[in-house]
C-alpha cells in the first residue's frame with residue numbers, strides 16, 4: 266500500500282497543528298460556533314445528537330494493521346470502546362470530545378491517517394473496489410489513481426468551497442464494486458484496443474433526495490490526463506453549480522439541468538485550455554506511485570487444497586463461510602476473505618476495539634498486514650493463503666467476525682439514523698437488528714441467496730436505499746416513524762434506482778413486510794435466479810399484491 | 820479596512836467609484852462591471868489607472884477582451900462558502916494571463932487566505948483588526964502543496980522529482 270514520504274507526513278502534521286490552533290481559539294471563545302463550524306467540518310468533526318462525531322478517512326478503503334491498532338486505541342481512549350465502518354469505506358467515532366480532537370488528529374498523523382475533507386463542501390475521500398489488486402477479473406489496479414487523486418485534491422486551492430460535497434469513485438474491474446454510476450464522478454479503468462489504460466468518465470450520478478445514474482462524458486481518457494480532466498470538470502461545477510438551494514447543489518443537478526451534451530462541451534472547452542499544463546502526469550510518476558501497490562510477495566502455491574474439502578464436509582459452518590465470505594483471488598493458492606461485521610442482531614458496521622486489535626493481528630499473520638474497509642461496512646483480508654483459511658476462520662469465529670452472510674440479506678447496509686444523526690427522520694439501526702434476528706437462521710439465509718438490503722434513516726440516503734435490491738427509507742409521519750419500502754435497486758454495473766412499492770410500515774410492520782417480499786420471491790423464483798433477477802423478470806406487481814393483500818387500508 | 824499586500828499591511832491608493840457618483844478626474848479608480856459598461860468611454864479618457872470589481876456570479880468572460888485596460892481586478896467573496904472567485908482567479912492568472920493586482924474583497928477571513936494566495940490573489944482586504952497577524956499564520960501553517968498553480972510554489976511532485 267501507499268506509504269507517506271516526508272512531504273505527506275509534514276502535510277498531515279501541519280494540518281493537525283492548524284486544527285489545534287483553530288480548536289484552541291474556539292475553546293477560548295475567540296471563535297463562535299458559527300465561525301468554527303466550517304473549520305471543524307473540514308476536519309471531519311460533526312456535531313451530532315449527543316456528542317461530536319469524528320470521521321476518519323480510510324484512503325480508498327485501504328488500511329494497515331498498524332493503522333487499525335491505532336483506531337482501536339482511539340476507540341478505547343477517546344470513545345466508548347468501539348468504532349463504526351461507514352458506507353464510504355471510512356471509520357467514524359460517535360462519542361468524541363472537542364478538546365480531544367487535536368490530540369486524536371496528531372495520533373492519526375503518526376500512522377499516516379487524517380480527517381482532511383472527510384466532510385464539508387469539498388472533494389471527499391475517494392472510494393474504490395475493496396478487492397483492488399486481488400480480484401480475479403481485474404483489468405487494472407485502481408488504487409494508484411486513487412492515491413494520485415488523494416494528493417491532488419488535498420486542500421485544493423480552487424475546490425475547497427464547492428457548491429456541495431463531491432465524491433469520486435474508481436474501479437478497475439468489469440464487476441463494479443465501487444458503485445461508480447452513483448457518484449459525482451465515477452471512473453472506470455479499462456484498456457483501449459491498443460492496450461493502453463484509460464478511464465471511462467461518468468459524471469452526475471448520486472443518491473440523496475433526487476437519485477440520478479451518472480452519464481458518460483468520455484469513453485476513454487488516457488490515464489496521464491486524469492488530473493487535468495478532473496480539474497476541468499470541477500472548474501465547470503465550481504462556477505456553474507447551484508448555490509441558491511442546498512438540495513439542488515450537487516453536480517448531478519447541474520448535469521441534469523444543462524443536459525449532458527452541453528455540460529460535456531463546457532468541460533471539453535475548459536480542458537482544452539489546461540490539458541497541456543502542469544497537471545499532465547509523467548509516466549515515471551505513475552510508475553513511482555504504482556510501485557507502492559505492487560503485488561505482495563506471493564508464494565508459488567497450488568490452487569487446489571484437498572484438506573479444505575475435507576473440513577468443509579465435516580463443518581457445515583465452515584462450508585457456509587467459504588461459500589459466502591470467501592472470494593476467488595487472481596493468484597493461485599490465495600483467496601480474498603470478507604470479514605463480516607454484521608453478526609446476528611448487531612448494529613451493522615460497529616466494531617469493538619478488541620475486535621479491531623484481533624483483526625489487526627490476523628492481518629499480520631495471514632494477509633501481509635493489510636486490510637480493506639468495504640462500502641457494505643465490512644472488512645476484507647485480501648491475500649490469504651488457501652491453506653490458512655481454516656485457521657483464520659476459527660480465529661474469526663472466536664471474535665464474532667465469521668458470520669457467513671456476506672452478500673446475503675442480513676449483510677445489510679445501514680446509516681446511523683436517529684440513534685446518532687441530527688438529520689434523521691427515523692431510527693435505522695434497531696430495524697436492521699430486528700431484521701437480522703428474524704433471518705438469523707443461516708440455512709434459510711443461504712436459501713434466499715444474494716440479496717442486498719440497504720437502509721437510510723432519512724431522505725439524504727446515506728444508507729444508499731435507492732440502490733438496494735430491497736431498500737428501506739425512514740420517514741417521520743406526524744411524529745411516528747414510518748418506513749418506506751423500495752424494490753429493484755442495484756449498485757453494480759447494472760445500476761438501477763429502486764421504486765417505492767406502496768404505503769409505508771411502522772417499525773414492526775417493516776420486518777414483516779421484508780419477510781413477505783422474501784416469501785413472494787421464493788414462490789416465484791426460477792432455478793438459480795437471485796432476488797434481483799426474479800424482480801426484474803416479474804416486476805413489482807406480484808410483490809405489491811402480496812404485501813398489501815392481507816392487510817387492507819394499512 | 821486593512822489591506823495586505825506583499826506580506827505587509829499597506830495603504831490603499833485605490834478608490835472605489837460609489838454607485839451613481841461622478842467619475843473623479845484623478846487617482847486610481849475601481850469600478851463595477853456595470854459602471855464599466857455604462858461609462859466605458861469616460862473611464863478610458865482618464866489619465867489614471869483603472870481597476871474593475873466582479874461579483875462572484877460575474878464570470879471572467881465578461882472582461883476577458885477588456886483586460887488590458889485594467890491594472891487591478893477585485894473579486895468579491897460574498898460569503899465564506901462561495902468558492903467561485905477561486906476559479907475566477909485561476910482563470911485570470913493562468914488562462915487569461917492577467918499580471919496586475921488581483922484583490923480579494925468581501926468576506927475575507929484568515930482561514931481562506933492561503934487558498935486565495937495559491938489561487939492567484941496577491942492583495943487582500945481583510946476585515947479583522949489582526950489582519951497582518953492572520954496573514955502570517957495563514958502563510959506559515961501549511962507548507963506542502965500538491966497542486967501546481969500560478970503562485971509558482973513547487974509541488975510535492977516537483978520536489979520528489981528533483
Ligand code: SF4
Pocket residue numbers: 680681682683686687688689690721722723724725726727728
Ligand atoms: S440518511 Fe439521514 S439519518 Fe441516515 S446518516 Fe444520512 S442524514 Fe443521517
